[in-house]
Amino acid sequence: MPSKHTLTHFDTELESIRKRLLEMGGLVAQQLSRAIEALSSGDMATIEAVIEDDRRVNEEEVALDDACILLIARHGPTAGDLRMVMTMIQMITDLERVGDEAKKIAKAGRQIIGSDVVFVPKVELRHVAAMVIDMLQRALDAFARMDPSSSxxxxxxxxxxxxxxxxxxxxxxxxxxxxxxxxxxxxDVLFIAKSIERIGDHAKNVSEYVVYMVRGRDVRHEGIEALERESRVR
Amino acid sequence: MPSKHTLTHFDTELESIRKRLLEMGGLVAQQLSRAIEALSSGDMATIEAVIEDDRRVNEEEVALDDACILLIARHGPTAGDLRMVMTMIQMITDLERVGDEAKKIAKAGRQIIGSDVVFVPKVELRHVAAMVIDMLQRALDAFARMDPSSSxxxxxxxxxxxxxxxxxxxxxxxxxxxxxxxxxxxxDVLFIAKSIERIGDHAKNVSEYVVYMVRGRDVRHEGIEALERESRVR
Structure with a gap:
């Protein structure tokens, strides 16, 4: 039986990881929006910065994974606490892959900006990128508030x-x-669109983890009906 | 301090999950090889079977994730034991995504087989698919033998x-x-090639987890030199 002292330590560590994870989510959402912005404006410096900054995302993945494992090893959480840590471990992977896709978008953008391509469907790309950024922010928000109702x-x-x-x-x-x-x-443009579409998948994954975290039910692969059911206020 | 009894239980449960995970790996490797085979032969029944069988992979993902979390909750493993469970949790995700890519290949294959396309680079696709299947099997083997030397x-x-x-x-x-x-x-052919390329990424991920599991060092994002160093016999 953990002492009250131990529990407090657990909560403090958990809160610190949770905060960093949300920051990592903010960072990758920003990476995506910078990449798309730069693609529209042709701003090569931003393109290079997005590619460079993926390193920070990767470092954060390794550091946060470490912190989660240390948290389990030190405190041996069970039930809801353990589900929370597991959710975070899954989220770290998805957020890192969002960072990867943002980097791929920037790299493809570099090819496009350098050439004299005029047919890039900028409006559509911006529109769909804005949608997946919204999805990502809603999923992160659901995690922050432990509220699966948006899933x-x-x-x-x-x-x-x-x-x-x-x-x-x-x-x-x-x-x-x-x-x-x-x-x-x-x-190149097609792969950019594909990357954006994949980021949408990652945002959906995150929102499904939140359902699991709060409800204790794994709804991946179960379709929108299961999500409807689990997202209802109880 | 866990009793000997508890330790034995832990080992038995771990071994059972390990075995199922390797079977899941075998299944997704087979899904890929069946999809590519069917693409060459035009065998539509196999294509449909690959698409249908992805459900089994998804079910196994959910069941194995559950089993890992239960294992942590029951036994509160630390150090090497915890790293082993964490490695398995990461592997489950990658293997499930390999299954997803095999399904995508089968779906694209369905479009191609139905049309009168004659230019499909079958030899190249079979060659690269054979390569990633080999990578996947080596990575699974590294996990089975806890031997990171192939990474x-x-x-x-x-x-x-x-x-x-x-x-x-x-x-x-x-x-x-x-x-x-x-x-x-x-x-459609391009997306098939892209899926195969992604499966290669997943195999590489698995082999990096094995390095982490055995050496306790996270070598993701560190390049081949770090893998060289960690894969040397000690």
Whole structure:
């Protein structure tokens, strides 16, 4: 039976990791929005900064994983406390991958900005990027407030993002057919859209972990109906 | 201090999870190889079976995650034991994503088989798929034997896979430029190649977790030199 002293230590450490994890979430959301912004404005310095800053995200992944494992080793949490730490460990992985996708977007952006491509569907990319940033922020907010009520909504947004991605792909195919010389650059744009779509998946993952954390039920692979059920106020 | 009784229970449970995890690894490797095989032979029944069987992979992900969390809650492992459980938790996620990619390959394969596409670079796709299956099996084997010595090699294979992917992409761009009507189908092939390339990333992740498990050092993001160092026999 842990002493009250131990419990307090656990809570303090947990709170500190939770705070850093939310900061990491803020950082990767910012990385994405900077990459998309720079793609529109052609600002190469920002592109390079996004690529460079992915290192910070990677370092944070390693440090936070360490902190979570140390927390388990020191305090042997069970039940809700353990679910909370497990949720954080899963979230760290997803947030790091969001950082990776932002870096890939910046790298593809570098190719595009340097060339004379004029057909980049900037409006659509900005629109879908704004959607996944919103999803990510709502998922992080759900984690911060331990409130899974947005999860079904986020899953619905994810379906919408998939549909927009398909629309962008069709548009790019039209461009490529009209002028096959554009194919190489169009594929850079396609991979950017694909990265944004994947970030939507990661945001959905995070929101599903929050359901698990709060409700103790694993709703991955169970569809929007299960999320609807679990996200209702009890 | 846990009793001997508790320790034995822990070891038995750990061994059972370890075995199931290796079976899950075998299953997803098989999913990939069936998807690629069916793409070559045009066997639509296998394509559908791969898509259907992804459900088993998802169920196994949820069940194994549960088992790991229960193991921690019951026994409060520390040090090497805890690292082992953490490694397994990370591996479960990567293996599930390998299953997802195999399913995506099968779905893209369904589009291609149904059409009259003749330019699919079957030899290259089979070659690169065989490479990532080898990487995956070596990584699983490293986990089974708790032997990180293959990790630098696997990281090198991953670089080779990336290079082959770029080659396939260039080849597809040539096809698309020659006959823009092929663009839609060529993109299906491109996404298949991309999925295979991602499976290589997952295999590399698994092999890096094994280094962490055995050496206690987190070598993600540190490059091949760190893997070389840690994979040397001590």
């Amino acid at each position: 079904a909504d986020i899953a619905r947004q994810d379906k919408e993002v998939d549909a927009i991605f398909k629309g962008i792909m069709r548009q790019l195919i039209t461009y490529m057919m009209e002028d096959p010389r554009l194919i190489t650059r169009a594929l | 630098a090699d696997i990281a090198r294979q991953d670089k080779e896979v990336d290079a082959i992917f770029k080659g396939i992409m260039r080849q597809l761009i040539t096809y698309m430029m020659e006959d823009p009507r092929l663009i839609t189908r060529a993109l």
